[in-house]
Amino acid sequence: MDHREEDGVLDLISEGVIRAIQLILSGDPEVYGITALSLFVSISGTLLSSVWSVPISAALALRNFPGKRAVKGLFNALIGIPTVALGLCLYLLLSRSGPLGLLQLLYTPYAIIIGQCVLVTPIIVSFTTSALESVDPDLRTLARTLGASSRQTDAVVLREAHWGVILAVIAAFNRAFAELGVAMMLGGNIRNFTRILTTAIALQTAMGEIALSIALSIILLAIVISLSIIINLARKSPR
Amino acid sequence: MNSHLEAQGLTKTYDGLLALEQVNVRASTRQVTSIVGVNGAGKTTLLRILAGLDTPNEGKIVIGAKMLGLEELRTYCTMVFQKSVMFGGTVYDNVAYGLRINGCSKQNIQDRVTMVLAMVNLNGFEKRKARKLSSGEQQRVAIARALALEREVLLIDEPTSNLDPANAIIVEQIIRKSAESRIVLLSTHNLPQARRLSHRIIHLHSGRVVEDQDTASFFANPHDERTRLFISGELQF
Numbered sequence: 001m002d003h004r005e006e007d008g009v010l011d012l013i014s015e016g017v018i019r020a021i022q023l024i025l026s027g028d029p030e031v032y033g034i035t036a037l038s039l040f041v042s043i044s045g046t047l048l049s050s051v052w053s054v055p056i057s058a059a060l061a062l063r064n065f066p067g068k069r070a071v072k073g074l075f076n077a078l079i080g081i082p083t084v085a086l087g088l089c090l091y092l093l094l095s096r097s098g099p100l101g102l103l104q105l106l107y108t109p110y111a112i113i114i115g116q117c118v119l120v121t122p123i124i125v126s127f128t129t130s131a132l133e134s135v136d137p138d139l140r141t142l143a144r145t146l147g148a149s150s151r152q153t154d155a156v157v158l159r160e161a162h163w164g165v166i167l168a169v170i171a172a173f174n175r176a177f178a179e180l181g182v183a184m185m186l187g188g189n190i191r192n193f194t195r196i197l198t199t200a201i202a203l204q205t206a207m208g209e210i211a212l213s214i215a216l217s218i219i220l221l222a223i224v225i226s227l228s229i230i231i232n233l234a235r236k237s238p239r
Numbered sequence: 240m241n242s243h244l245e246a247q248g249l250t251k252t253y254d255g256l257l258a259l260e261q262v263n264v265r266a267s268t269r270q271v272t273s274i275v276g277v278n279g280a281g282k283t284t285l286l287r288i289l290a291g292l293d294t295p296n297e298g299k300i301v302i303g304a305k306m307l308g309l310e311e312l313r314t315y316c317t318m319v320f321q322k323s324v325m326f327g328g329t330v331y332d333n334v335a336y337g338l339r340i341n342g343c344s345k346q347n348i349q350d351r352v353t354m355v356l357a358m359v360n361l362n363g364f365e366k367r368k369a370r371k372l373s374s375g376e377q378q379r380v381a382i383a384r385a386l387a388l389e390r391e392v393l394l395i396d397e398p399t400s401n402l403d404p405a406n407a408i409i410v411e412q413i414i415r416k417s418a419e420s421r422i423v424l425l426s427t428h429n430l431p432q433a434r435r436l437s438h439r440i441i442h443l444h445s446g447r448v449v450e451d452q453d454t455a456s457f458f459a460n461p462h463d464e465r466t467r468l469f470i471s472g473e474l475q476f
Binding site for chain 1: 327
């Protein structure tokens with residue numbers, strides 16, 4: 001890269017930063033709308049997935065059943081599933097001629113939520129299982145000697161591992177918030193309806209609107225980093 | 240309370256390996272009964288079965304006149320482990336845990352926690368983080384947590400093996416005090432400790448009871464050669 005190219009990139013970045021600040025401060029309705037939709041679909045997808053992922057993790061970590069290792073291995077392997085492949089599978093399911101076509105969810109925010117739910121389930125399951133398994137097994141034994149039922153014993157383990165569970169959910173949110181393939185294939189990037197930060201960044205870059213892409217990327221990164229900082233501060237604060 | 244615990248014909252195998260074989264144990268209220276033996280003799284296995292944590296392959300356990308199953312045993316017995324395990328949170332949270340899950344009222348919990356913490360000389364420790372205490376203090380919290388439940392049987396596994404002599408003496412005093420109103424079964428390989436604390440001593444060797452006598456006779460007149468060697472420190476295993 002020669003000096004002129006380097007200067008060009010730096011100009012783009014500084015222009016992007018200025019544009020981001022302008023867009024944020026001016027309350028640009030489109031940017032705020034895109035950001036709000038991004039947060040809505042990612043938070044919904046992550047929370048909805050947690051509803052089944054945490055109990056699945058508890059079963060994997062705290063119960064014994066045939067095929068448990070295979071199930072754990074499967075969830076671990078699915079963490080790296082390409083979002084485009086997942087998007088395609090769900091597209092085929094949700095498309096008009098697909099088995100779930102009657103629900104008419106394709107190209108709606110709900111389709112993105114479904115996709116993100118499926119995408120983050122292996123992340124929550126694998127990380128939460130690992131957090132639960134790392135709890136000292138003697139705590140379970142102790143709870144039992146103090147008269148705890150099976151459910152109360154599980155609650156002890158969950159309470160001990162609660163930061164691990166929270167971190168698993170945060171990691172899942174970050175993955176959902178930053179993914180592109182599922183949102184593009186199932187949402188269709190429709191302006192003011194299914195356009196979220198990642199699809200907007202991809203579109204603006206393709207259109208040569210690099211500064212706007214950088215601005216949107218800065219918003220995306222700021223949210224992800226702020227969330228991590230908040231979680232770390234909460235974790236370190238005396239309880 | 241004037242009761243006794245009787246374990247009859249307890250046999251336990253782990254993966255085909257015999258851990259206990261036809262073990263009979265009898266322990267009474269207001270007495271400390273020590274289970275002694277070398278590492279791997281089956282002491283902890285025996286206590287875990289009595290605590291309702293493991294199921295024996297054979298045998299039965301009777302407290303008073305009642306034969307008890309696994310679930311019922313946990314309502315009669317509680318156990319203090321060699322390694323004191325603390326729940327996250329304060330000393331109060333730890334001691335109150337068993338009372339909370341057993342449905343005690345808030346006032347009752349508060350009264351009992353205060354009482355048992357006084358018993359183990361930890362008054363004023365309620366708000367301290369349990370995991371930040373010294374190992375001696377943690378062991379005392381563990382005993383207080385078990386005592387708070389007021390179960391008929393207290394099972395204690397190697398309570399002083401990780402403690403310095405000063406803390407060991409405090410824990411021994413607490414064990415003595417605990418036995419004033421309940422059955423105490425103590426597992427230890429520390430013979431001087433067993434001698435100081437116990438009314439009766441049972442010697443377990445390779446999963447079998449080889450000696451069961453009152454403390455004085457155990458040391459003065461052991462019937463089994465292995466017990467004699469164990470007392471003199473010459474037992475090969």
